[in-house]
Amino acid sequence: xxxxxxxxxxxxxxxxxxxxxxxxxxxxxxxxxxxxxxxxxxxxxxxxxxxxxxxxxxxxxxxxxxxxxxxxxxxxxxxxxxxxxxxxxxxxxxxxxxxxxxxxxxxxxxxxxxxxxxxxxxxxxxxxxxxxxxxxxxxxxxxxxxxxxxxxxxxxxxxxxxxxxxxxxxxxxxxxxxxxxxxxxxxxxxxxxxxxxxxxxxxxxxxxxxxxxxxxxxxxxxxxxxxxxxxxxxxxxxxxxxxxxxxxxxxxxxxxxxxxxxxxxx
Amino acid sequence: xxxxxxxxxxxxxxxxxxxxxxxxxxxxxxxxxxxxxxxxxxxxxxxxxxxxxxxxxxxxxxxxxxxxxxxxxxxxxxxxxxxxxxxxxxxxxxxxxxxxxxxxxxxxxxxxxxxxxxxxxxxxxxxxxxxxxxxxxxxxxxxxxxxxxxxxxxxxxxxxxxxxxxxxxxxxxxxxxxxxxxxxxxxxxxxxxxxxxxxxxxxxxxxxxxxxxxxxxxxxxxxxxxx
Numbered sequence: 001x002x003x004x005x006x007x008x009x010x011x012x013x014x015x016x017x018x019x020x021x022x023x024x025x026x027x028x029x030x031x032x033x034x035x036x037x038x039x040x041x042x043x044x045x046x047x048x049x050x051x052x053x054x055x056x057x058x059x060x061x062x063x064x065x066x067x068x069x070x071x072x073x074x075x076x077x078x079x080x081x082x083x084x085x086x087x088x089x090x091x092x093x094x095x096x097x098x099x100x101x102x103x104x105x106x107x108x109x110x111x112x113x114x115x116x117x118x119x120x121x122x123x124x125x126x127x128x129x130x131x132x133x134x135x136x137x138x139x140x141x142x143x144x145x146x147x148x149x150x151x152x153x154x155x156x157x158x159x160x161x162x163x164x165x166x167x168x169x170x171x172x173x174x175x176x177x178x179x180x181x182x183x184x185x186x187x188x189x190x191x192x193x194x195x196x197x198x199x200x201x202x203x204x205x206x207x208x209x210x211x212x213x214x215x216x217x218x219x220x221x222x223x224x225x226x227x228x229x230x231x232x233x234x235x236x237x238x239x240x241x242x243x244x245x246x247x248x249x250x251x252x253x254x255x256x257x258x259x260x261x262x263x264x265x266x
Numbered sequence: 267x268x269x270x271x272x273x274x275x276x277x278x279x280x281x282x283x284x285x286x287x288x289x290x291x292x293x294x295x296x297x298x299x300x301x302x303x304x305x306x307x308x309x310x311x312x313x314x315x316x317x318x319x320x321x322x323x324x325x326x327x328x329x330x331x332x333x334x335x336x337x338x339x340x341x342x343x344x345x346x347x348x349x350x351x352x353x354x355x356x357x358x359x360x361x362x363x364x365x366x367x368x369x370x371x372x373x374x375x376x377x378x379x380x381x382x383x384x385x386x387x388x389x390x391x392x393x394x395x396x397x398x399x400x401x402x403x404x405x406x407x408x409x410x411x412x413x414x415x416x417x418x419x420x421x422x423x424x425x426x427x428x429x430x431x432x433x434x435x436x437x438x439x440x441x442x443x444x445x446x447x448x449x450x451x452x453x454x455x456x457x458x459x460x461x462x463x464x465x466x467x468x469x470x471x472x473x474x475x476x477x478x479x480x481x482x483x484x485x486x487x488x489x490x491x492x493x
Contacts, residue, residue, distance in 0.1 A: 009341075009344065014340075018347055018351070021344050021347070021348065022348065022351070025348055027348070027352060103351075104351070107347055107350070107351050110347070110475070111343065111344075111347050114318065114319050114320070114343045114347075115340055115343055117313075117315055117318070
């Protein structure tokens with residue numbers, strides 16, 4: 001009786017998961033893509049993302065470029081997406097499925113919070129994302145690999161947390177920092193030099209932006225600060241007050257000063 | 267059924283049954299204020315909510331039988347999230363949601379032996395030049411478009427009359443909270459403790475998900491600042 005006017009969910013359906021709801025409504029095809037030649041090279045890929053902890057929370061940043069082989073597919077995509085009041089997800093890998101996963105993940109977390117009246121714990125959210133990555137394994141076997149990075153402020157523990165994933169759905173918590181995507185290795189190396197425990201928010205944001213610059217410098221797929229089109233990396237900070245995005249103006253100002261500093265050295 | 271009962275009698279009995287059930291409970295009020303749309307309920311429980319977020323700019327208030335309006339609330343959230351995911355977040359509107367509720371309650375009222383003992387209010391904060399919308403949906407599925415305020419449950423009619431006497435246009439938030447507290451107290455005959463008020467606001471100053479709860483310490487601060 002209850003579901004009649006409401007999108008034909010089966011009678012007695014009761015779950016706090018949006019994915020269950022989506023499946024029950026028959027609008028979600030979870031069948032794996034048909035076998036065939038790998039599509040991977042011909043599709044846009046999201047490149048470098050990173051996250052690092054600081055004293056009161058965690059910062060997450062990503063460059064803005066999507067690459068298709070040696071070509072630029074998009075100059076201004078956003079790879080870091082806010083999930084709820086305390087957390088963000090960043091995506092690397094095949095851009096289409098990855099953005100879709102991030103969107104679904106956001107709805108999933110929000111859906112649970114609204115139905116249950118409480119937020120999932122940070123570990124709960126991280127596990128949920130792990131399940132979603134594992135469910136995408138058949139697509140990963142086709143070359144459409146999606147590797148997200150999850151970061152959030154944990155209000156129970158009073159600190160920031162970072163989780164990384166492997167394409168098979170493995171979930172690992174990182175204590176200090178992590179970077180992923182085609183330029184991830186270079187960004188990680190930069191962060192290794194720049195990171196120290198207990199750094200404050202401004203230092204952490206600067207370290208993140210510097211690491212992205214280094215990644216863009218070494219990796220063809222990663223976009224650096226674009227002064228001509230005024231496109232700069234996205235940066236989010238998460239702490240007890242919630243998720244906050246750094247304005248493009250702020251990021252631009254940092255890079256202008258930074259590049260100026262590089263020139264003087266020559 | 268062994269005896270003949272005229273349809274009129276049957277409907278009347280059902281309506282009376284539902285009305286009695288709803289009147290036994292406590293009230294909830296949805297009121298337009300300068301800062302947004304205020305949801306307030308007389309609710310002694312801190313965990314069994316009567317008001318809830320539904321979508322970015324939409325919230326829900328339900329009175330009557332808890333299990334029944336809780337089911338309706340969940341169905342509404344599922345409906346909204348499915349729609350928003352399938353199309354776009356902007357395509358979720360309170361009007362379509364209110365219509366779905368109206369259909370559902372109407373069908374239940376005419377087809378089930380026991381009607382649902384609930385009354386609900388849905389409101390959406392206007393944006394991009396669209397006005398605020400408040401809909402009250404009754405146990406039999408009838409739907410009312412309320413320009414300023416909607417009161418449901420308990421002594422809804424005297425409460426609504428009392429409030430309409432005092433507010434003609436959307437008041438400031440602090441004044442609205444004080445008015446509601448006084449009105450709740452006046453109808454129950456005892457002063458209303460802040461801890462018994464469940465309050466939420468669709469906040470005009472926010473973007474994205476604009477619903478936020480105001481707990482009793484937040485209410486106390488609000489009332490202090492406003493006076």
